[in-house]
Amino acid sequence: MLKSPQSLPETHWLARIRRALHHGDRPWQGLLILVSVLVIVLMLAIGGLLWVDSSGSRSAFGWSFLMPTATPHWDPVNDVFQAWPFLYGTLETSFFAILFALPVGIGIAIFLAELCPAWLRTPLTWMVELLAAIPSVVYGLWGIFVFLPQVVAPLGIFLGNTLGQVPIVGALFTGPIPASGTSRLAASLILTIMIVPTIAAVARDVFLAIPLAQREAAKALGATEWETIWQVLIPYGKSGILGAVILGLGRALGETMAVTMVIGNSIQGGASLLDAGYSMASIIANEFAEAVSQLHTDALIEIGLILFFITLLLNILARFLVWQVARQAPQEARA
Amino acid sequence: MRKNLSVSMFVLFVAVLALSACGPAATATPQTVVQTQVVVVTATPGPAAPATATPLPVGSVQITGSGATFPLPLYTQWTYAYQFVDPSVVINYTGVGSGAGKTAIIAGTVDFAGSDSLLSDQNYTDGKDLQMYPMVAGAVVPVYNIAFKPVPTPEAGKTAIVLPKLILDRQTLVDIYNGVVTKWNDAKIVALNPGLVDYLPDAAITTVHRSDGSGTTEIFTKSLTSFSADWKAGGASSVEWPGKGLGGKGNAGVAAQVIANPNSIGYVELAYALSNGMSISQLVNKAGDTITANGASVQAAMADPAFTFTDKLTATIVDSGVKGAWPITGYTYIILHTTSMTDCVKAQKLLEFLKWAQTDPAAQNGATTLGYSVLPDAVRANVLAKLGEVTCSGQPVLK
Numbered sequence: 082m083l084k085s086p087q088s089l090p091e092t093h094w095l096a097r098i099r100r101a102l103h104h105g106d107r108p109w110q111g112l113l114i115l116v117s118v119l120v121i122v123l124m125l126a127i128g129g130l131l132w133v134d135s136s137g138s139r140s141a142f143g144w145s146f147l148m149p150t151a152t153p154h155w156d157p158v159n160d161v162f163q164a165w166p167f168l169y170g171t172l173e174t175s176f177f178a179i180l181f182a183l184p185v186g187i188g189i190a191i192f193l194a195e196l197c198p199a200w201l202r203t204p205l206t207w208m209v210e211l212l213a214a215i216p217s218v219v220y221g222l223w224g225i226f227v228f229l230p231q232v233v234a235p236l237g238i239f240l241g242n243t244l245g246q247v248p249i250v251g252a253l254f255t256g257p258i259p260a261s262g263t264s265r266l267a268a269s270l271i272l273t274i275m276i277v278p279t280i281a282a283v284a285r286d287v288f289l290a291i292p293l294a295q296r297e298a299a300k301a302l303g304a305t306e307w308e309t310i311w312q313v314l315i316p317y318g319k320s321g322i323l324g325a326v327i328l329g330l331g332r333a334l335g336e337t338m339a340v341t342m343v344i345g346n347s348i349q350g351g352a353s354l355l356d357a358g359y360s361m362a363s364i365i366a367n368e369f370a371e372a373v374s375q376l377h378t379d380a381l382i383e384i385g386l387i388l389f390f391i392t393l394l395l396n397i398l399a400r401f402l403v404w405q406v407a408r409q410a411p412q413e414a415r416a
Numbered sequence: 417m418r419k420n421l422s423v424s425m426f427v428l429f430v431a432v433l434a435l436s437a438c439g440p441a442a443t444a445t446p447q448t449v450v451q452t453q454v455v456v457v458t459a460t461p462g463p464a465a466p467a468t469a470t471p472l473p474v475g476s477v478q479i480t481g482s483g484a485t486f487p488l489p490l491y492t493q494w495t496y497a498y499q500f501v502d503p504s505v506v507i508n509y510t511g512v513g514s515g516a517g518k519t520a521i522i523a524g525t526v527d528f529a530g531s532d533s534l535l536s537d538q539n540y541t542d543g544k545d546l547q548m549y550p551m552v553a554g555a556v557v558p559v560y561n562i563a564f565k566p567v568p569t570p571e572a573g574k575t576a577i578v579l580p581k582l583i584l585d586r587q588t589l590v591d592i593y594n595g596v597v598t599k600w601n602d603a604k605i606v607a608l609n610p611g612l613v614d615y616l617p618d619a620a621i622t623t624v625h626r627s628d629g630s631g632t633t634e635i636f637t638k639s640l641t642s643f644s645a646d647w648k649a650g651g652a653s654s655v656e657w658p659g660k661g662l663g664g665k666g667n668a669g670v671a672a673q674v675i676a677n678p679n680s681i682g683y684v685e686l687a688y689a690l691s692n693g694m695s696i697s698q699l700v701n702k703a704g705d706t707i708t709a710n711g712a713s714v715q716a717a718m719a720d721p722a723f724t725f726t727d728k729l730t731a732t733i734v735d736s737g738v739k740g741a742w743p744i745t746g747y748t749y750i751i752l753h754t755t756s757m758t759d760c761v762k763a764q765k766l767l768e769f770l771k772w773a774q775t776d777p778a779a780q781n782g783a784t785t786l787g788y789s790v791l792p793d794a795v796r797a798n799v800l801a802k803l804g805e806v807t808c809s810g811q812p813v814l815k
Contacts, residue, residue, distance in 0.1 A: 154656060155656055156649070156655070156656035157629075157652055157653075157654050157655060157656070158649060158650030158651070158652045158655050158656070159650065159656075161656075225672050225676070226672075229676070230676060259622060259662060259677055260622070260676065260677045260678055260679075261662075261672075261673055261676030261677045262676075263662055263673065263676075341627065341665055342665060342669065345662045345663060346627030346662065346663025346664070346665070347657075347660060347661060347662055347663055348656070349657075349659065349660045349661075350660070356660075357660070357662050357663075359663075363627070366628075367627045367628040367629065367654075367663075367665065368628065368629045368654050369629075370512060370513030370515060370516050370628075370629060371513045371514060371515045371516075371628070371629025371630060371631075371653040371654065372515055372629065372653075372654075373515075373629070373652045373653055373654060377654075
């Protein structure tokens with residue numbers, strides 16, 4: 082057992098070491114710095130590894146790997162690879178997932194934070210958070226056997242017959258959807274369900290953090306409930322809501338299992354949401370273990386690199402947006 | 417007091433050790449006990465019984481392998497049964513995919529690899545002394561889900577019409593996957609199926625393929641390549657599929673897509689199709705014979721004298737031309753280092769296991785029960801002879 086510091090004379094060697102280390106503050110600080118630096122090193126290491134390991138594919142295809150094309154090739158036998166169908170599939174499904182999830186997620190958050198009776202709040206919050214805890218493979222299975230045939234297939238037929246006939250927008254809704262419902266639409270909707278809880282939970286916390294005085298002030302000026310929410314609370318929590326959206330988008334971009342199970346895994350699909358498609362995470366998960374050639378492996382790693390860059394860019398963009406919003410109205414950005 | 421405690425802790429520790437040592441036998445369910453007895457009884461006259469005078473301690477030899485998922489159920493069963501034959505050996509096989517298995521055996525991180533696909537020349541150079549050994553064969557079958565036109569209700573006193581199985585020939589299967597034959601009532605399909613003329617629907621064919629790279633896809637696409645020059649995508653564990661097909665992950669994913677999409681066709685392993693009661697298409701083989709996929713027709717393909725083995729014991733057995741042979745079949749292999757294994761005890765145990773798997777009747781029956789086709793005698797003799805050539809430190813491993 083060591084003696085307590087008080088009992089040691091000032092000149093004792095142990096006491097001197099303790100003083101030099103600010104009684105443990107310095108090692109603690111060092112430890113924290115080490116952990117923080119580790120995160121940065123890890124980031125750089127992952128990026129560096131993806132960059133180095135994809136060199137074969139990068140030198141073979143250059144920028145043409147990423148270029149949009151109407152007749153994409155992903156041919157492991159003849160070593161011809163283009164990432165466009167996967168890039169397009171990931172971006173389209175994530176975009177629509179956010180589009181669908183944003184109003185629903187914000188709606189749930191407003192209800193939970195502002196309008197919900199107290200007895201319902203806890204069970205409802207708990208249920209929403211439970212949605213986020215369901216493993217994605219379960220979403221995939223449920224999607225294949227219940228959601229796709231019951232909801233997506235009929236919805237796809239309906240969209241094909243209505244929006245599909247409209248010029249310009251119709252290009253995104255050209256049918257027919259496969260009878261099983263496997264399509265980018267299915268992937269978007271499954272992703273929507275998966276990211277709604279993320280958006281709802283973060284946005285709810287944002288609303289709860291808004292000071293009561295804001296609401297009281299709005300009400301005192303004669304604002305209705307709707308006006309308070311729409312004109313005071315949402316502008317106040319803008320940057321926080323944006324953060325929620327970015328979190329959701331991050332999950333949508335990287336989601337692998339559920340998407341693989343419902344998207345159809347076809348590189349031939351057109352631009353339409355109702356076609357079967359492919360995503361970047363799916364092709365890696367599907368083909369990496371049994372890659373045919375070295376170039377095939379390299380091309381898959383390059384897709385990983387692109388996904389990594391997209392996520393990175395998105396985070397930088399999000400930081401920038403949050404910073405912009407905060408700069409415009411510093412007093413509103415505390416939430 | 418403290419001394420007493422440590423003594424009792426030691427006693428407890430020894431007791432736990434002793435318990436865990438006899439764990440497998442002690443905790444086995446009645447069913448596995450029966451299996452144990454069968455295995456032991458049938459193995460006794462064989463060469464697999466531990467040859468060493470003083471048996472090694474239980475679980476003292478750890479052998480690891482990884483690779484193809486196609487034979488995973490079989491290897492799991494074999495390694496489980498083998499711990500009752502030779503308790504000193506623990507064999508772990510993980511299904512990580514043929515490609516990953518090949519990489520692992522070349523890098524020397526595993527003792528053996530499983531693979532459905534062949535090693536490339538570069539692999540042989542990198543791995544120095546690799547040798548492949550066929551273990552069992554499997555078949556891949558086209559499965560379909562056609563929404564047939566309604567069968568008229570039978571008149572009183574007559575039995576209802578039962579629709580016959582769909583029949584396809586090699587060219588038509590290629591045409592369907594190429595998107596050339598697009599409807600189920602295409603003249604080519606109708607001509608092959610006189611019994612279905614009135615019932616084949618005027619509906620578009622949806623093709624389903626494996627989205628994950630797999631040995632199943634390799635066997636199937638190699639067969640298509642052999643069936644017709646029209647198949648341009650080649651044969652590999654993943655290929656660029658022509659047409660607007662759907663991809664499903666694993667046998668289960670393909671099956672789910674075929675079941676969910678009326679008027680679709682896909683391909684799965686025979687064992688999977690049988691155990692899930694799917695509609696399996698018959699195929700007209702190169703000899704013009706209409707074949708039903710089953711153990712006998714796969715055996716016939718393996719016995720085809722046209723399929724000769726290379727000195728690496730590999731053979732591509734697709735598109736057999738003999739009567740009664742199923743045309744879409746393939747071997748699954750074990751890969752070993754033949755001269756550079758350094759742990760001779762481990763090498764001996766591993767080879768004894770492989771020999772047991774090929775010669776023990778219970779092991780072979782297990783393979784058949786799981787839907788695999790065991791090697792014909794001539795091929796097995798080849799495999800055993802090649803296993804006998806493996807050396808460790810210059811000495812033959814199997815005596």
